[in-house]
Amino acid sequence: MKPTEKLLQIKHLKQYFNEGKANEVRAVDDVSFDIYKGETLGLVGESGCGKSTTGRTIIRLYDATDGEVLYDGISVHSKKSKKELKDLNRKMQMIFQDPYASLNPRMKVMDIIAEGIDIHGLAKNDKERKKRVYDLLETVGLNKEHANRYPHEFSGGQRQRIGIARALAVEPEFIIADEPISALDVSIQAQVVNLLKELQEEKGLTYLFIAHDLSMVKYISDRIGVMYFGKLVELAPAEDLYTHAMHPYTQSLLSAIPFPDPNYERTRVRKIYDPKVHNYQPDEEVKMHEVRPNHFVYCSEKELEALKAEHL
Numbered sequence: 001m002k003p004t005e006k007l008l009q010i011k012h013l014k015q016y017f018n019e020g021k022a023n024e025v026r027a028v029d030d031v032s033f034d035i036y037k038g039e040t041l042g043l044v045g046e047s048g049c050g051k052s053t054t055g056r057t058i059i060r061l062y063d064a065t066d067g068e069v070l071y072d073g074i075s076v077h078s079k080k081s082k083k084e085l086k087d088l089n090r091k092m093q094m095i096f097q098d099p100y101a102s103l104n105p106r107m108k109v110m111d112i113i114a115e116g117i118d119i120h121g122l123a124k125n126d127k128e129r130k131k132r133v134y135d136l137l138e139t140v141g142l143n144k145e146h147a148n149r150y151p152h153e154f155s156g157g158q159r160q161r162i163g164i165a166r167a168l169a170v171e172p173e174f175i176i177a178d179e180p181i182s183a184l185d186v187s188i189q190a191q192v193v194n195l196l197k198e199l200q201e202e203k204g205l206t207y208l209f210i211a212h213d214l215s216m217v218k219y220i221s222d223r224i225g226v227m228y229f230g231k232l233v234e235l236a237p238a239e240d241l242y243t244h245a246m247h248p249y250t251q252s253l254l255s256a257i258p259f260p261d262p263n264y265e266r267t268r269v270r271k272i273y274d275p276k277v278h279n280y281q282p283d284e285e286v287k288m289h290e291v292r293p294n295h296f297v298y299c300s301e302k303e304l305e306a307l308k309a310e311h312l
Contacts, residue, residue, distance in 0.1 A: 004036065005037045007072060007206050008070065008071055009068075010035075010068075010069055011070070012032055013030070013031045013032070013058075013068070014067050015028035015054070015064060016029075019065060027053040027230055029050070029229075030067070031050075031230075031231070033225055035174075037206055039207075040200065040206075041222070041223050042210075042218075042221030044212060044227070049230070050229070051210045055176040057069070059076075060088075061094075064077045071091065071092065071174070076088065089170075090116075092175075094177075095175060095176070095177045095180045097182055097183060099163055099184070100156065100159065105150065108148055108149065110133050112151070113169050114129055114132070114133050115166070119170075122169075122171075136169055137165060140195060142162070146162075155188075161192070172205070173204075174205070174208075176207075177207055177210065180211075181193060189216065196209075197220060209221055214253055214254065215257055217238075218239075222237065222238060223294075224237075229275075232298065233249055234247040234250045234295075234297050236295040237294055237295070246291060246297045246311060247297050248271070248273050249275075278299075284300050285301065286300050289304045291304065292312065
């Protein structure tokens with residue numbers, strides 16, 4: 001699959017907290033990338049790198065400090081009427097990291113999933129509302145009997161399936177999956193990821209898949225972006241990133257992936273990333289450069305020449 005139609009354009013996005021103060025945090029610092037219709041873009045990095053903040057800013061859970069997010073050519077962060085916001089919210093949905101905290105414990109599953117259906121008026125009557133919820137439960141691998149239960153009666157994997165059903169209820173085009181498997185047992189993670197892949201094929205969904213598990217991200221993603229301290233440092237097709245990682249931070253992340261082979265693990269060499277290797281001068285321009293076709297790296301002109309000599 002080679003998607004060519006841009007669904008989202010993120011341009012010079014910035015999300016600063018306590019802006020202008022001594023404790024200012026630049027969670028997302030001048031990040032730009034596109035997401036194409038029907039693809040999965042994986043976004044990885046260590047905890048605190050800004051990947052979840054990027055997702056939340058894109059979907060407007062946070063107002064952007066600066067920059068632009070275009071969804072199908074429409075600015076997400078510009079001033080909008082209630083109807084425009086409602087339409088946009090229907091097209092873009094989010095699956096949250098914590099399946100325990102993201103579901104209201106006082107609501108039955110029926111009402112949790114139907115909340116979006118009610119807000120957007122997608123069911124003509126109660127009978128149709130119930131049928132939609134039952135169908136959604138079946139779609140995510142649960143059954144209609146689960147509709148009358150409360151969240152505490154389910155396992156973590158089942159709760160995440162309910163969260164996925166809730167996101168699907170309004171028939172979105174784009175879903176941000178914010179570390180949707182990090183709180184789940186390893187045995188359940190693959191089931192949830194496979195479900196997301198199946199739903200994408202059936203419904204033509206587009207995903208931004210945020211995670212810190214590079215192995216799982218490679219499995220589900222068409223392209224992968226790597227973040228470090230609020231910056232996007234590398235962006236490439238999934239396979240190319242794994243075989244030709246160029247930024248030292250990406251190389252460090254890949255070197256930390258365990259492999260189920262004791263002999264390999266005894267000899268595995270970890271690469272420790274030292275940001276001091278990039279001793280940029282104050283007047284030196286550092287930005288994303290295309291080193292190989294569709295493979296972008298955050299570097300200076302001098303580093304660009306060295307990377308091209310090594311990887312082309």
